[in-house]
Amino acid sequence: MSIGKAICSVVLGLIASGLSTLTIAEEVKRISVNGYEFAYVDAGQGEPVIFVHGGLQDYRMWSEQLPKFATRYRAIAYSRRNNYPNEVSPDGTPDSAAPDVHGEDLAGLLRALGYSKARIIAHSSGAYAALFFAAKHPDMVVSLALNEPPALGLLNGLPDTGDMLKAWVANMAPAREALGMGDIQRGIPMIVDAIGGPGAYEHRSDAQRKMNLDNVASFQADATTKRPRPVFTCDMAKAITAPTLLSNGERSPRLFHRVVDQLELCLPNRERIEIAASSHTVSWENPGAYDQAILSFMEKH
Numbered sequence: 064m065s066i067g068k069a070i071c072s073v074v075l076g077l078i079a080s081g082l083s084t085l086t087i088a089e090e091v092k093r094i095s096v097n098g099y100e101f102a103y104v105d106a107g108q109g110e111p112v113i114f115v116h117g118g119l120q121d122y123r124m125w126s127e128q129l130p131k132f133a134t135r136y137r138a139i140a141y142s143r144r145n146n147y148p149n150e151v152s153p154d155g156t157p158d159s160a161a162p163d164v165h166g167e168d169l170a171g172l173l174r175a176l177g178y179s180k181a182r183i184i185a186h187s188s189g190a191y192a193a194l195f196f197a198a199k200h201p202d203m204v205v206s207l208a209l210n211e212p213p214a215l216g217l218l219n220g221l222p223d224t225g226d227m228l229k230a231w232v233a234n235m236a237p238a239r240e241a242l243g244m245g246d247i248q249r250g251i252p253m254i255v256d257a258i259g260g261p262g263a264y265e266h267r268s269d270a271q272r273k274m275n276l277d278n279v280a281s282f283q284a285d286a287t288t289k290r291p292r293p294v295f296t297c298d299m300a301k302a303i304t305a306p307t308l309l310s311n312g313e314r315s316p317r318l319f320h321r322v323v324d325q326l327e328l329c330l331p332n333r334e335r336i337e338i339a340a341s342s343h344t345v346s347w348e349n350p351g352a353y354d355q356a357i358l359s360f361m362e363k364h
Contacts, residue, residue, distance in 0.1 A: 091122075091148065096171040102148050103141035103172075107133025110205070111178050112361075114140040115169065117187030117344070118158040118258075118282055119251065119275040121147045124186070127350050132358070139176070143189065144168055145281040147274070153245075153283035159188040159213050160285050163293045166195030173203060184208045184357060186346060187258075194295050197303045204305040206364045208357045209326075210345055211311055215318075216294035217325040224321055231318050243286035247279045254282060259343040260314060271347065300329035306364035307333040308357060312341035312348065319343065334360065 091102050104122055106129045116124040121142040132138040142148065143165050145155040156164055169192060173181055182205045185193040190212035197204045215231075218224040234257050241250030255264040255275065267275070307330050309323050327335055336356050341348035 094172065094175050096168055096175050099144055099168070100149065101141050101144070101168070101172060103139055104129070105137060105139040106130060107135070107137050110136050111173075111176070111181040112136040112138050113169070113173070113181050113183050114138065115165075115183065115185035115189035115193055116140070116143065116146070117189050118285075119255070119278045120186075120189075121274060121278055123270075123274055124346065128184075128346060128354055131354050135358075136182070136361075141172060143192070143281075145284060147277035151278075151280035153280050153287070155280060155284055157284040157288045157290065158281040159191055160288050160290055160292050162188065162191040162195045162295070165189070165192030166199065169193065169196045170200050170203060179203065180205050182206045182208075182361060185212075186210045187343065188213060191295070194300070194303070195293070197305065197307075198295070198299040201302055201304055204303070206305055206361060207303070207307040208360065209307060209309055210353075211315060211319040211323065211343055212295075212326075213319075214295040214322050214326065217297060217300075217322055217329070218318075219294075221321075221325075227318055227321065231316070239286040242279065242283050245283070247276065247283075250282075251275050251279060258316070260316060263342060263344075267347075297325065297329040300326060301331060303330055304332055306360075308360045309333055309335045310345060310353070310356070311335075311337050312343055312345045313337055313339050314342040316343070 091104055093100050093102055102122060112132055114125040114128060116122065122140040125140040129138045129140060145151050180203045183193050190209040191214055193207060193209060194212055194214060197207055215228065218228060238250050238253035238257050241253060252264040309326055311320050311323050327333055338345040338349050338353050345353045
């Protein structure tokens with residue numbers, strides 16, 4: 064092949080890749096669930112796979128995953144309540160403080176889309192919501208892939224976690240205080256580094272940082288809410304019978320590994336993996352390994 068043809072081939076490939084991403088991004092759809100309008104995107108056909116984003120994120124978190132999964136499934140990514148481009152407010156629904164609400168939204172979304180059950184892939188506070196959803200609606204779940212849900216209630220009373228929990232609260236407190244006061248320019252990097260480890264925000268792309276800024280309202284609500292925080296228990300986990308893949312990032316804070324340790328003990332039908340060269344947000348930091356692990360798991364189940 065001549066150099067000119069080779070360059071042309073590469074350019075066309077990049078254009079096609081860009082158009083694919085743009086097509087998914089431009090086809091934002093809306094659906095009413097539980098009295099609230101949710102934005103979502105989808106690609107592919109067949110068995111539904113629902114992607115549930117974490118905090119300071121939205122449906123765009125999964126832009127790299129959707130084309131891969133769409134070759135075998137109908138891949139659907141939605142923005143949770145009080146996240147971009149949905150209606151947002153610092154006084155609205157909080158992020159990790161309302162996993163029960165987000166879990167019922169997920170159940171309502173499936174019904175509104177015309178499905179009685181689906182596969183769920185979820186990250187962080189989205190995975191926390193998916194736990195509540197699956198415990199209350201086990202018959203709606205084909206399989207789960209959960210990355211580091213902050214189900215800290217599972218650690219209550221364990222002899223080796225008291226100091227770990229205190230350190231986590233102390234580490235998060237300055238970021239929550241900044242966000243509660245409306246200082247988002249200082250609070251967002253602090254919360255990202257508190258969750259993902261030192262330097263996590265620095266390594267994010269401009270697009271990822273913009274996504275964090277677009278979704279700060281639900282984290283501000285988290286920092287100021289007086290809503291009682293529901294606790295996910297081991298007994299609730301035992302009600303989840305669907306095959307479940309639990310994942311951690313190799314470099315994630317130890318607290319997330321301990322939560323997954325407990326889930327591994329409580330869930331009746333689970334497998335566990337660790338994603339190398341990654342901290343908390345594995346789908347951004349090592350997407351190739353993460354995606355392949357989930358696709359392989361779903362092929363088995």
